[in-house]
Amino acid sequence: MYLYNSLSHKKELFQPNSPDVVKMYTCGPTVYHYAHIGNLRTYIMEDVLEKSLRYLGYNVMRVMNITDVGHLASDADTGEDKMLKGAKRENKSVMEIAQYYTDAFFADCEKLNIKKPDIIQPATGCIPEFIRIVEGLLEKGYAYFAGGNVYFDTSKLDKYYVFNDHDEENLAIGVREGVEEDTNKRNKNDFVLWFTKSKFEDQALKWDSPWGVGYPGWHIECSGISMKYLGEDLDIHCGGIDNAFPHHTNEIAQSESFLGHKWCNYWFHVHHLNTDDGKMSKSKGEFLTVSLLQEKGYDPMAYRFFCLQSHYRRNLVFSWENLDNAVVAYEKLISKIAILKDGGNVDAEVFSALRERFIGALNGDLNTSLAITAVYDVLKAKTSDATKLAALKDFDTVLSLNLIQAAEALQIKQEEESAVSSDPEIDVLVQARSDAKKAKNYAEADRIRDELKAKGIEIIDTPQGAKWRRV
Numbered sequence: 001m002y003l004y005n006s007l008s009h010k011k012e013l014f015q016p017n018s019p020d021v022v023k024m025y026t027c028g029p030t031v032y033h034y035a036h037i038g039n040l041r042t043y044i045m046e047d048v049l050e051k052s053l054r055y056l057g058y059n060v061m062r063v064m065n066i067t068d069v070g071h072l073a074s075d076a077d078t079g080e081d082k083m084l085k086g087a088k089r090e091n092k093s094v095m096e097i098a099q100y101y102t103d104a105f106f107a108d109c110e111k112l113n114i115k116k117p118d119i120i121q122p123a124t125g126c127i128p129e130f131i132r133i134v135e136g137l138l139e140k141g142y143a144y145f146a147g148g149n150v151y152f153d154t155s156k157l158d159k160y161y162v163f164n165d166h167d168e169e170n171l172a173i174g175v176r177e178g179v180e181e182d183t184n185k186r187n188k189n190d191f192v193l194w195f196t197k198s199k200f201e202d203q204a205l206k207w208d209s210p211w212g213v214g215y216p217g218w219h220i221e222c223s224g225i226s227m228k229y230l231g232e233d234l235d236i237h238c239g240g241i242d243n244a245f246p247h248h249t250n251e252i253a254q255s256e257s258f259l260g261h262k263w264c265n266y267w268f269h270v271h272h273l274n275t276d277d278g279k280m281s282k283s284k285g286e287f288l289t290v291s292l293l294q295e296k297g298y299d300p301m302a303y304r305f306f307c308l309q310s311h312y313r314r315n316l317v318f319s320w321e322n323l324d325n326a327v328v329a330y331e332k333l334i335s336k337i338a339i340l341k342d343g344g345n346v347d348a349e350v351f352s353a354l355r356e357r358f359i360g361a362l363n364g365d366l367n368t369s370l371a372i373t374a375v376y377d378v379l380k381a382k383t384s385d386a387t388k389l390a391a392l393k394d395f396d397t398v399l400s401l402n403l404i405q406a407a408e409a410l411q412i413k414q415e416e417e418s419a420v421s422s423d424p425e426i427d428v429l430v431q432a433r434s435d436a437k438k439a440k441n442y443a444e445a446d447r448i449r450d451e452l453k454a455k456g457i458e459i460i461d462t463p464q465g466a467k468w469r470r471v
């Protein structure tokens with residue numbers, strides 16, 4: 001499989017360190033609010049990546065953190081803790097907020113057929129791991145204590161900006177407009193590993209540490225959790241593109257300085273879902289959730305389909321019109337699958353040729369839109385329905401679009417609708433029953449229903465009125 005590696009800026013042949021298992025780490029949600037559909041775009045594409053690797057025969061061990069402490073309102077080390085902000089907003093404790101939004105996150109994932117990672121670890125459960133790394137960094141001279149906090153010293157690195165040739169001045173923390181400079185820092189990009197002093201002294205969760213009672217910085221949690229479960233080497237690390245700097249840049253800085261060797265080989269970054277007026281963002285407070293899409297009548301699968309139609313390394317613009325187009329395309333696809341007849345023989349040769357095309361799409365830097373084209377190719381193929389259904393079922397282990405289930409549900413609905421009949425004599429009786437019901441004459445309505453039942457007629461009450469069918 002060829003994947004674009006943000007570290008080398010190239011598509012590279014993916015080769016895990018060990019043939020036995022792919023060690024995959026994913027930055028999890030900050031659980032102070034619902035995930036928006038932009039966040040979920042990232043998790044959908046990471047889910048497709050994990051399922052593709054499994055489909056291609058790899059064992060995958062995937063770990064995800066839950067950020068329930070340490071993520072400040074600004075990516076610089078200033079501002080209030082996001083969790084504390086959420087707790088204040090809702091008048092709950094930080095742990096209540098964390099539990100509620102963690103559950104909400106996985107409920108959204110389930111609606112979108114996003115598989116749960118093998119290990120899910122809240123940051124608050126790994127404090128000793130973080131302390132161990134901070135101690136190691138201090139010992140090796142990569143960190144210093146100043147003004148009550150422990151900082152990572154970026155001047156000790158040969159190369160700090162590993163992902164891009166950032167314009168240092170623009171990105172430098174502390175010189176960004178509106179961000180107050182932290183005078184404890186020796187270098188502008190230094191970042192906090194452990195806080196005991198912050199302007200926001202009412203931090204709810206604090207732990208004892210060699211540097212006093214405090215709490216970890218955000219970046220250290222992903223290094224600590226990854227090392228705890230996946231050891232000193234990581235094959236692939238995923239996240240949204242906004243995480244490349246400073247979060248992932250800092251993860252690499254501290255992990256490699258602590259370990260004394262390269263840490264992670266491949267970095268997979270999903271680009272953003274934007275609206276017409278910019279990036280969708282949780283902190284802005286106004287954003288779209290899966291529940292909101294459902295309230296408006298959208299099937300979460302249509303949103304997954306919408307995401308898969310475009311490449312993960314392109315920004316995706318969300319608009320209702322774009323989503324509506326995806327709904328039409330998804331429903332059309334399902335209706336084409338629904339007319340395929342079950343049973344019969346699978347043509348192994350055709351099946352494997354179709355599969356090759358699908359694998360080719362995945363192998364080409366996870367080209368999901370091409371993988372969807374491979375789905376249409378199945379429908380167009382000159383082969384048996386059984387072969388087509390087998391291929392679609394196989395592809396859907398990666399795409400997870402409910403292709404078969406949704407088609408079966410549509411078949412049942414269509415059968416029910418076609419069973420609804422018309423016959424003037426029966427129509428009159430059905431109408432008489434409806435009239436009796438309206439007049440609250442339920443005894444008469446029941447009598448007519450029983451009379452019809454005796455004739456083998458079943459009444460179906462629908463929002464459009466009573467219909468009937470022979471049973």
Ligand code: AMP
Pocket residue numbers: 027028029030031037038039040041042067238239240241242243270271272273274279280281282
């Ligand atoms: P957070 O809960 O803010 O820590 O973000 C969870 C994940 O969503 C991270 O991997 C982010 O990089 C990613 N993310 C944030 N905003 C967007 C967006 N507008 N589109 C896609 N991914 C995003």
Ligand code: ZN
Pocket residue numbers: 026027028222247
């Ligand atoms: Zn992370």
